[in-house]
Amino acid sequence: xxxxxxxxxxxxxxxxxxxxxxxxxxxxxxxxxxxxxxxxxxxxxxxxxxxxxxxxxxxxxxxxxxxxxxxxxxxxxxxxxxxxxxxxxxxxxxxxxxxxxxxxxxxxxxxxxxxxxxxxxxxxxxxxxxxxxxxxxxxxxxxxxxxxxxxxxxxxxxxxxxxxxxxxxxxxxxxxxxxxxxxxxxxxxxxxxxxxxxxxxxxxxxxxxxxxxxxxxxxxxxxxxxxxxxxxxxxxxxxxxxxxxxxxxxxxxxxxxxxxxxxxxxxxxxxxxxxxxxxxxxxxxxxxxxxxxxx
Amino acid sequence: xxxxxxxxxxxxxxxxxxxxxxxxxxxxxxxxxxxxxxxxxxxxxxxxxxxxxxxxxxxxxxxxxxxxxxxxxxxxxxxxxxxxxxxxxxxxxxxxxxxxxxxxxxxxxxxxxxxxxxxxxxxxxxxxxxxxxxxxxxxxxxxxxxxxxxxxxxxxxxxxxxxxxxxxxxxxxxxxxxxxxxxxxxxxxxxxxxxxxxxxxxxxxxxxxxxxxxxxxxxxxxxxxxxxxxxxxxxxxxxxxxxxxxxxxxxxxxxxxxxxxxxxxxxxxxxxxxxxxxxxxxxxxxxxxxxxxxxxxxxxxxxxxxxxxxxxxxxxxxxxxxxxxxxxxxxxxxxxxxxxxxxxxxxxxxxxxxxxxxxxxxxxxxxxxxxxxxxxxxxxxxxxxxxxxxxxxxxxxxxxxxxxxxxxxxxxxxxxxxxxxxxxxxxxxxxxxxxxx
Numbered sequence: 001x002x003x004x005x006x007x008x009x010x011x012x013x014x015x016x017x018x019x020x021x022x023x024x025x026x027x028x029x030x031x032x033x034x035x036x037x038x039x040x041x042x043x044x045x046x047x048x049x050x051x052x053x054x055x056x057x058x059x060x061x062x063x064x065x066x067x068x069x070x071x072x073x074x075x076x077x078x079x080x081x082x083x084x085x086x087x088x089x090x091x092x093x094x095x096x097x098x099x100x101x102x103x104x105x106x107x108x109x110x111x112x113x114x115x116x117x118x119x120x121x122x123x124x125x126x127x128x129x130x131x132x133x134x135x136x137x138x139x140x141x142x143x144x145x146x147x148x149x150x151x152x153x154x155x156x157x158x159x160x161x162x163x164x165x166x167x168x169x170x171x172x173x174x175x176x177x178x179x180x181x182x183x184x185x186x187x188x189x190x191x192x193x194x195x196x197x198x199x200x201x202x203x204x205x206x207x208x209x210x211x212x213x214x215x216x217x218x219x220x221x222x223x224x225x226x227x228x229x230x231x232x233x234x235x236x237x238x239x240x241x242x243x244x245x246x247x248x249x250x251x252x253x254x255x256x257x258x259x260x261x262x263x264x265x266x267x268x269x270x271x272x273x274x275x276x277x278x279x280x281x282x283x284x285x286x287x288x289x290x291x292x293x294x295x
Numbered sequence: 296x297x298x299x300x301x302x303x304x305x306x307x308x309x310x311x312x313x314x315x316x317x318x319x320x321x322x323x324x325x326x327x328x329x330x331x332x333x334x335x336x337x338x339x340x341x342x343x344x345x346x347x348x349x350x351x352x353x354x355x356x357x358x359x360x361x362x363x364x365x366x367x368x369x370x371x372x373x374x375x376x377x378x379x380x381x382x383x384x385x386x387x388x389x390x391x392x393x394x395x396x397x398x399x400x401x402x403x404x405x406x407x408x409x410x411x412x413x414x415x416x417x418x419x420x421x422x423x424x425x426x427x428x429x430x431x432x433x434x435x436x437x438x439x440x441x442x443x444x445x446x447x448x449x450x451x452x453x454x455x456x457x458x459x460x461x462x463x464x465x466x467x468x469x470x471x472x473x474x475x476x477x478x479x480x481x482x483x484x485x486x487x488x489x490x491x492x493x494x495x496x497x498x499x500x501x502x503x504x505x506x507x508x509x510x511x512x513x514x515x516x517x518x519x520x521x522x523x524x525x526x527x528x529x530x531x532x533x534x535x536x537x538x539x540x541x542x543x544x545x546x547x548x549x550x551x552x553x554x555x556x557x558x559x560x561x562x563x564x565x566x567x568x569x570x571x572x573x574x575x576x577x578x579x580x581x582x583x584x585x586x587x588x589x590x591x592x593x594x595x596x597x598x599x600x601x602x603x604x605x606x607x608x609x610x611x612x613x614x615x616x617x618x619x620x621x622x623x624x625x626x627x628x629x630x631x632x633x634x635x636x637x638x639x640x641x642x643x644x645x646x647x648x649x650x651x652x653x654x655x656x657x658x659x660x661x662x663x664x665x666x667x668x669x670x671x672x673x674x675x676x677x678x679x680x681x682x683x684x685x686x687x688x689x690x691x692x693x694x695x696x697x698x699x700x701x702x703x704x705x706x707x708x709x710x711x712x713x714x715x716x717x718x719x720x721x722x723x724x725x726x727x728x729x730x731x732x
Contacts, residue, residue: 044417045395045396045399046395046398046399046417046418046421046423047399047420047421048399048401048421048422127503127563127565130563131503131560131563131564131568135560149560149562149563150563151503151562151563152560152561152562152563152708153562153708154708154710237503238503238504238505239701240503240505240562240701240704240705240708241502241562241704241705241707241708241710242701242702242704242705242706242708242710242711243701243705244705244710254697257392258693258697259693259694259697259727260692260693260694260726260727260730260731261395261417261693262730
């Protein structure tokens with residue numbers, strides 16, 4: 001037994017991952033394969049028979065589904081904004097929290113707290129803030145700029161969605177960045193200080209390269225997560241006003257459950273989303289991996 | 296406590312056993328309980344002694360108590376008349392998507408509910424609806440209601456929850472300013488002016504939920520079509536008509552009037568919020584159906600709710616309510632317990648017990664033999680229906696229905712013009728027809 005394990009180390013590795021792998025296969029891998037299969041059919045999720053339509057669903061998504069293409073670009077816009085905002089704010093919070101001496105853990109908890117709530121519930125809370133609290137504040141105080149159609153116009157709805165997403169996600173990234181910041185060797189910083197480097201230069205030339213692995217991870221997380229954004233839009237605007245804030249995941253959901261029950265077609269769109277995320281994240285990780293340095 | 300748990304779990308196990316038998320004995324027309332399963336193999340004449348009905352009541356889950364009681368009554372009746380022991384299993388959660396999954400996988404409940412206008416055509420096409428045209432209950436149905444549950448000439452179920460609906464109004468506010476329910480668009484404009492001059496907001500708008508603006512557009516175009524372009528629905532479902540015909544007949548007049556005289560910031564007000572505000576007198580009217588009567592009265596028990604028909608032009612005959620059936624109970628055509636399940640459907644409209652049951656559910660009358668104490672708003676709705684001021688709810692393809700809400704929302708927000716709204720509805724409707732083919 002021992003000898004076999006020595007000869008084939010992957011066997012023991014497999015044994016350790018087996019429980020996780022099993023659940024992964026049953027609840028993710030097999031349904032995914034099923035999804036690929038159904039994306040080539042016109043199944044409506046209800047009838048017992050269906051037909052194969054080849055790549056018809058995929059062609060339709062790009063040629064005659066203007067709403068899907070719109071949601072694709074809308075999501076892209078959201079992803080760009082959220083990846084930048086969330087990471088910059090997350091890193092900023094991390095640096096600020098790290099610079100505190102006594103209140104460090106208090107602020108860390110405070111900023112991480114939004115991440116502990118269920119996305120859906122906290123978004124409902126924000127709906128109340130946008131529809132009632134902010135207008136009241138604008139009316140009763142001097143903060144008149146708060147009187148905006150927060151969810152009522154398509155451009156402000158975009159801002160509101162960003163606001164809630166950043167509020168929700170930045171704390172999580174902050175924790176990762178804090179861990180990375182604590183790993184930056186003190187001697188390098190001190191040496192640079194002696195050489196007369198300003199705090200800003202130290203941050204750019206020492207801290208940033210040293211926390212590159214964390215940046216890779218955080219960018220991956222935000223890219224991956226923001227492409228799949230659903231709950232915030234679902235709870236905050238319901239894709240409205242009209243169809244103006246419809247993101248891809250919401251478009252897919254509506255196609256499968258709310259419109260003509262086109263499961264096959266909706267699955268095809270989900271596959272497209274999957275491929276897009278796959279390509280972008282793989283490129284991102286492989287590019288950023290090269291820029292990581294060791295102390 | 297422990298004992299109860301044990302009893303419960305053994306019951307669950309027994310239920311599992313029974314249903315397992317039901318699946319296995321497909322040559323028998325009903326499932327047998329665990330003990331007699333072995334007998335079912337050969338003897339065809341063996342009368343079913345025990346039957347367990349499974350029910351999935353989508354959209355009726357809140358009436359579990361009432362159904363429990365009625366099913367117990369039914370079990371007693373079935374035992375007395377046919378000697379069958381009926382047990383039942385009210386499946387919860389009862390969710391629309393779950394029901395569809397169960398239907399598709401062939402593991403359907405014996406009795407289920409659905410929306411005749413929305414789901415009916417698809418369910419019928421999938422072969423999930425029975426032909427109940429020859430059942431005794433059919434003769435009892437009110438004619439107009441029977442038409443709603445008739446698909447391709449077949450009566451497909453027992454209508455349960457039915458409404459006549461258009462808009463709701465606050466009777467106290469109307470009485471205070473001596474207003475009468477308007478019968479034409481001009482009268483409606485006067486009502487709006489009077490309310491505004493008394494600093495009362497005429498309409499409650501809860502447009503965050505796309506259903507609300509959608510209902511307004513739906514009521515408007517349906518009323519215009521019903522009176523002025525009667526063949527519009529037929530042609531539309533063949534892909535030959537267009538919403539622009541209705542637009543030319545003034546379907547946007549009432550929409551614009553409502554939108555221009557509503558509460559502020561409606562795109563941020565959801566359904567619950569809007570209902571609560573309406574219940575507390577923040578506006579005089581709300582375009583929605585009586586299915587919200589319960590919620591409104593919960594928010595304010597002293598609320599005096601009235602139901603009016605939305606005028607679309609100056610012809611009082613065009614001022615009509617929509618007569619809709621929102622839930623229909625039916626039996627799964629391939630159910631092994633079809634006979635007993637059908638008995639239950641007939642019992643729903645039983646001469647003796649039906650009225651009390653419908654009254655406990657607060658549902659409207661659907662059959663001629665029912666005597667139901669009606670709510671004031673139901674009476675008002677019935678008056679419209681009896682005077683011929685109603686049209687039947689027809690099935691709008693689901694894509695078009697979604698577009699109806701979303702585009703109306705967008706139209707209110709000013710992102711969409713009337714022409715764009717009309718074009719989008721036409722497009723989605725045509726697409727749906729093609730997919731359904």
